[in-house]
Amino acid sequence: MIRLTVIYNVPANATAFDAHYRDVHCPLVEKMPHLQGFSYSRGAVTSSDAAKPVHLVAYLDYASMADLEASLNSEAGKAAVADVANFADGGVTILTTEI
Structure with a gap:
């Protein structure tokens, strides 16, 4: 199984980010073919790199690299x-x- 991990750093406007992500971006992702699993973090995300704070992490799972591509x-x-x-x-x- 192949996992695509998308790490979003803290945006300028977290409220606008969250609304767009939930209402626009997620429906686009869910239409992607071969997608076997899609999830994302809710709430605070802690990072060991304080210089690059993380807002949200998404996970997209595929059966193979060919399916991801x-x-x-x-x-x-x-x-x-x-x-x-x-x-x-x-x-x-x-990642x-x-x-």
Whole structure:
């Protein structure tokens, strides 16, 4: 199984971030093909790096790297990736791991 972990740093406006993430971004992610699991943190996130405080962490699970790549290259995947610029002004770190 492949896990895509998306770490969102603290945005300028957390309330606007949360509303956009919940109402716009999550529905886009949920349309991505081959997605086997999608979850995200609720509430405070602690980080060992105080210089880069974290606001939210999302997890997207896929059966294989090929499925992840196909998902990201789909129309739904491209829309979700493009949408990140609309709300994640604090910066994003993306990790891909095998679990």
